[in-house]
Amino acid sequence: MVESLQIDPQQLQARTELSRIYQQQKRWNAAEEILIKSLQIDPKHFQTCIELSRVYRQQGKWINATAILKEMLAIDNNDLEANIELNKVNEREKE
DSSP states (O other), rough: OHHHHHHHHTTTTHHHHHHHHHHTTOHHHHHHHHHHHHHHTTOOOOOHHHHHHHHHHTTTTHHHHHHHHHHHHOOOOOOHHHHHHHHHHHHHHHO
C-alpha cells in the first residue's frame, strides 16, 4: 500500500485504507495526517471525511468531528453514514 502511494500519491482509496490500518494500531496522529493530506487533494471526498471524523472522535476532538460531518451533511443531508457518525459524536460528547 505504501508503495502504491509512492507511485501515485493522489490515490485516495489507498490513503483511506492506510488510515484504517493506522486506526487499528491506534496511531491516531498518523491516521489524521494522511486523511488531511487526502482532503487537500479532494476536499469533498465523503469516505475520507467519514474516516477523519472517526479519528477526531477517537481523539476526543468533538468540535472537529462535528464540523467535518456538518460540512458533509450540508452537501447531502441524507447521507446515512454521516448522520450515524454525527449521532455517535453527539452521544460521546455528552458523556
